[in-house]
Structure formats: C-alpha cells, structure tokens
Amino acid sequence: MAARAKPTSAPTLRRPEAPFMTGPQAISRQQAGTILDAALSRGGDFADLYFEYRRSAAISMEDGRVRSVGGSVDMGVGIRVVQGQAVGFAYAESLEPQAMLEAAQTAARVASAAGTPAKAIRKRKPGDAYPLESAEVVDVEGKQRVELLRRADRAARAASPKIIRVDASLVAVHKEILVVSSRGDMVYDFQPMCRMSVMAVARDDQRVEQGSSSGGGRMGLEYFERVSPEDHGQEAARVALLNLDSREAPAGTLPVVLAPGDSGILLHEAVGHGLEADFNRKRTSNYTDRIGAPVASELVTVVDDPSLLASRGSINVDDEGVLPREHRLIEDGILRAYLHDRISADWFRTKPTGSGRRQSFRHEPMPRMTNTFMAAGEEDPEDIIKSVKRGVYAKKFSGGQVNISNGDFVFSLTEGYLIEDGKLTAPLKGANLIGNGPEALATVSMVGHDFALSDGMWTCGKDGQSVPVGVGMPTVKLDALTVGGSSVG
Structure with missing residues (x-):
C-alpha cells in the first residue's frame, strides 16, 4: 500500500506567511465575517472566500542552452455564493476592503431569497502531509536551479553517443491559501510544489526516437536526494534508446x-x-x-x-x-x-x-x-x-x-x-x-x-x-x- 503521512522528527521549514495572514492586509475573522455578510446579503445557502498567494519560478533548457527563465507572483480572493444548484462567483485581484466587498456584492446577485446567515468563524488546523525538510525549490538561486538541469543533461548525453538532443525544465511553486466558509470554518494551508522534466532524443542511422522522464511533488530540495537529476537524465535516455529498437x-x-x-x-x-x-x-x-x-x-x-x-x-x-x-x-x-x-x-x-x-x-x-x-x-x-x-x-x-x-x-x-x-x-x-x-x-x-x-x-x-x-x-x-x-x- 502507499505510504501514509506520518509525523516526522526531522526539522521542518516554513516560509513567512502570506500577506493575507500577516501585515497590513491580514484578514481577521471579523473582516472575513463582514465580507461573508455582504456575500449573503441577498440570501443564499452558503458562501465562501478563497484567498490565494502564489509565487512561481520556471527554467527551461533546450539542447544544453538555457532558453527561458520566468517567475510570477499572484494574489487575490475568489468569492462564491451558492443557492441550491445556482452559483454566484466573483474574484478580486486585490485585498483592499472595497475591492473585496464589490466582488462579494457581485457574487450575491445569484441569490434572491432568504438565506442562511454566516456562523461564527472558528480557525481549524489541518494535517501536514508535506513537511519540508529543506529549502523550497522556488527560493533556490537561479544558478543552482540551472545546475540541476545541466546535471540531467550531462547524464542523458553520457548514456550513449546516439543521444543527440536533451531538453529539460524545472518548475517550482510556493502557494498559500486561506479558506473561510459561512458554515464557520477558517483554514490556512501552505502548499509547496516542484517538478523536473527531461526529454532525450536518440538517433541511429535514419531513425529518430525520444524518451522522457518527469517527477516531483510537494517537497523542497530534498526531492533531488530521492530522485536525482542524473536519474531523470538516464531514464529519458534509456527510453529513447529503447525506442530505437521498437x-x-x-x-x-x-x-x-x-x-x-x-x-x-x-x-x-x-x-x-x-x-x-x-x-x-x-x-x-x-x-x-x-x-x-x-x-x-x-x-x-x-x-x-x-x-x-x-x-x-x-x-x-x-x-x-x-x-x-x-x-x-x-x-x-x-x-x-x-x-x-x-x-x-x-x-x-x-x-x-x-x-x-x-x-x-x-x-x-x-x-x-x-x-x-x-x-x-x-x-x-x-x-x-x-x-x-x-x-x-x-x-x-x-x-x-x-x-x-x-x-x-x-x-x-x-x-x-x-x-x-x-x-x-x-x-x-x-x-x-x-x-x-x-x-x-x-x-x-x-x-x-x-x-x-x-x-x-x-x-x-x-x-x-x-x-x-x-x-x-x-x-x-x-x-x-x-x-x-x-x-x-
């Protein structure tokens, strides 16, 4: 059976909480309640608020050369009102109070009958299925992330002179969410992610085939201690070479x-x-x-x-x-x-x-x-x-x-x-x-x-x-x- 999440004695790392948790834009239970009241102002069975903060970083390498480096930061709140099977939904790309209230009023338009008032909000603590053991990949210096790709590239090319091209990419995301429901729940979660992908092309005479390998998970750099860039490079090359004989x-x-x-x-x-x-x-x-x-x-x-x-x-x-x-x-x-x-x-x-x-x-x-x-x-x-x-x-x-x-x-x-x-x-x-x-x-x-x-x-x-x-x-x-x-x- 699959391994279940268990407590770990290893030290865990946490990044600073998202802007909706700390600082001048922090969302309190009182403010969340005000937004929910606005969402339910015309009625509705329930409403919820989904706050999200996301940072991402991506690097791709084509045939041994870094071709693209990108990153982004995104933040906002989605507001939903449900009445029966009808859904009113709006979002704000800002945590300014007025922007959130306007989104709540837009979502409220779906309702047209007496609804269920919001319950008192209580904070709930979720489990922890992804404790970090090292730095998040999204926070690692660009040079270090490029070197991870180069290691995969070198390993794939070393597998055989028949490997004529290797492409590789690394994507990492730091995501935090805060969900507040009119049914009384307020829950925060931090969700890391990384993924490496390698594609190798092999040629033998006139025949050209390719193979690939990908992997990752809700982990930091410790992922590459479990599955190394070399592992992905060698696996992509293995499949490409195998396919030459298919x-x-x-x-x-x-x-x-x-x-x-x-x-x-x-x-x-x-x-x-x-x-x-x-x-x-x-x-x-x-x-x-x-x-x-x-x-x-x-x-x-x-x-x-x-x-x-x-x-x-x-x-x-x-x-x-x-x-x-x-x-x-x-x-x-x-x-x-x-x-x-x-x-x-x-x-x-x-x-x-x-x-x-x-x-x-x-x-x-x-x-x-x-x-x-x-x-x-x-x-x-x-x-x-x-x-x-x-x-x-x-x-x-x-x-x-x-x-x-x-x-x-x-x-x-x-x-x-x-x-x-x-x-x-x-x-x-x-x-x-x-x-x-x-x-x-x-x-x-x-x-x-x-x-x-x-x-x-x-x-x-x-x-x-x-x-x-x-x-x-x-x-x-x-x-x-x-x-x-x-x-x-």
Whole structure:
C-alpha cells in the first residue's frame, strides 16, 4: 500500500506567511465575517472566500542552452455564493476592503431569497502531509536551479553517443491559501510544489526516437536526494534508446499487463472521473445510481487519498475549507462512494469528502481527485507476466482521453513490450489501449503485491481547470483489451 503521512522528527521549514495572514492586509475573522455578510446579503445557502498567494519560478533548457527563465507572483480572493444548484462567483485581484466587498456584492446577485446567515468563524488546523525538510525549490538561486538541469543533461548525453538532443525544465511553486466558509470554518494551508522534466532524443542511422522522464511533488530540495537529476537524465535516455529498437505494436484484442506506478493514469482517467459527484449529480456518468452495485472484478479496490506523504496530489485542506480524508471508492469490486464537493454533498444529502478543488482564486471549485490508486493484491508480479502467452506489457503512458458518459477510453503508450510465452520481448512502438473503464476493470484477473505511486508528474484537466494529481497501481492483468497497432495480434 502507499505510504501514509506520518509525523516526522526531522526539522521542518516554513516560509513567512502570506500577506493575507500577516501585515497590513491580514484578514481577521471579523473582516472575513463582514465580507461573508455582504456575500449573503441577498440570501443564499452558503458562501465562501478563497484567498490565494502564489509565487512561481520556471527554467527551461533546450539542447544544453538555457532558453527561458520566468517567475510570477499572484494574489487575490475568489468569492462564491451558492443557492441550491445556482452559483454566484466573483474574484478580486486585490485585498483592499472595497475591492473585496464589490466582488462579494457581485457574487450575491445569484441569490434572491432568504438565506442562511454566516456562523461564527472558528480557525481549524489541518494535517501536514508535506513537511519540508529543506529549502523550497522556488527560493533556490537561479544558478543552482540551472545546475540541476545541466546535471540531467550531462547524464542523458553520457548514456550513449546516439543521444543527440536533451531538453529539460524545472518548475517550482510556493502557494498559500486561506479558506473561510459561512458554515464557520477558517483554514490556512501552505502548499509547496516542484517538478523536473527531461526529454532525450536518440538517433541511429535514419531513425529518430525520444524518451522522457518527469517527477516531483510537494517537497523542497530534498526531492533531488530521492530522485536525482542524473536519474531523470538516464531514464529519458534509456527510453529513447529503447525506442530505437521498437517495432510496431500488434493490433487486436489481447491480454494486457499494467506495470506498477504510472499505469495508474489509466485508472484515473477511465474510472476516476466517472466517480466525481458532479457528473453523477448531473446524471452524465456511467456510474450514476450504482452505489452498492458491482462495477469491477472483486480483486479491484480503488482509493482516493489526499494524505500521502509529499505526493503531488496531496492536500491538507480542500479549496472549500473541508479537511479531507481517505475514501474507498470501489471496494472488492463494489461501488461504495463518489467524490463530493459541498454542492454535490448537499444534493446527495451526505457530507463533503474534501474533494472540492480549483485551479486558482479565479475559478470555482468542483469535485476532483487527489491521489487515486488501485490497492495492492497478493500475486507475484513475475507470475502475472508468466501467465500471458501473447499480450502487451504497458509501462509508461503519455495520457489519454475518456468519455465520462460511457467510460470509453483511448491511451497511448510511450513504453510498452510484447509478452511472448510469459516473457517480455520486443519493445513496442505506436501502441494504443482502447476500451471501456468498467468493462476493463471487470476483466482484472490478477493483482500484484508491488504497489507503486507514480513519481509526481501528472496534471489533470477538467472543464478548463488544471490541478496536480497523483496516481498509483500495482502490477495488474487485464484478460482482454483492444490494442491499437499496425500488425494483427
């Protein structure tokens, strides 16, 4: 199973609190209450304030040369008023009292009936799923960040003279939020993030292929003690060189073995989105009205857990001020729950799950995943591969597309292998996995004990908003899945 967040004895670092917490623009409970009263002045079921302060830094290197260096600072507040299923939303890019009151009055226009007055505000303290052990990457000097990229570049080029180009980038974010709800909660969180990406290009005669490696999480510089820039450079080169020897993928219906870790993106896209409650509230998900029904093999348990230590998808508090916890969405093949924000929770007459997330203070929250994964089983991964006479081993993905209403999906592999007589043989080129989420999960016949969480590389898009997420998976055998390729399987 994935590592859960635990107290640490290591020293933790914290940056100075955001302007809305200290200094002349600090937001007091009294001022927050005044803004909430303005938001609810025309009625409404509830209102919330989402204050955000963000600093970001990015460096990219192309073929050994630094091509771009950028950074930004952003701050503001999003104000939402909810009446039934109607939402009034406005934001202010300033914490000046008048600007915030005007935004609150704009959001209030959605309401037209007597509402629920704001409760007395109490400060709540969230957990800590991402204690820093060193300086944030966003605060590291530019020269040091460039050297991290150069180390990855050198390692990739040293792998083989066939590596002809290396690109690398490093993005870091320091983010702080303060969420205040008319239901009485005031919660602050600090959310660091870093991500390194490396792409290598290999050439052999007239053939040119590429490989990539990415990773990061809610960590400081200690990330590079766990996964070094050299690791990313070597991995990108390995995949590029491997692809020089790849052959066209077979086409047809075949057994597919999903590798641990990155394969969790298939679960995230093909199944996870359909379990977000807004799609089920609107009755556009193929999981609508199926709570308590079998939706997968009894070997399948799917979990969304925001508390995984330092993971890219982890959050201590959601963007509606709800303290989240682990949720078993599918247990032993039975659908147990959806992921709820406050609106869907009120609709379904249940409690919010802490799944309300948004891209920034300029966006409204909606139900979103955090770290979504399939729980480990009991099988030996080698036995799973040995059980396949002819099939495909899917190791790395470039992403995919899914139809929420019926669960149909298409995923492209960036690293995959042909399985022949229980052994991995030729690397494959141009392989696509095509299927239906519930139908694919119904064919799960073996689940390995080797659960792995993907290194922090995934960003999820939904309705024009992007948020960081984590995915994970043990080795899993699907008895039958359509493989799109160029030769008959």
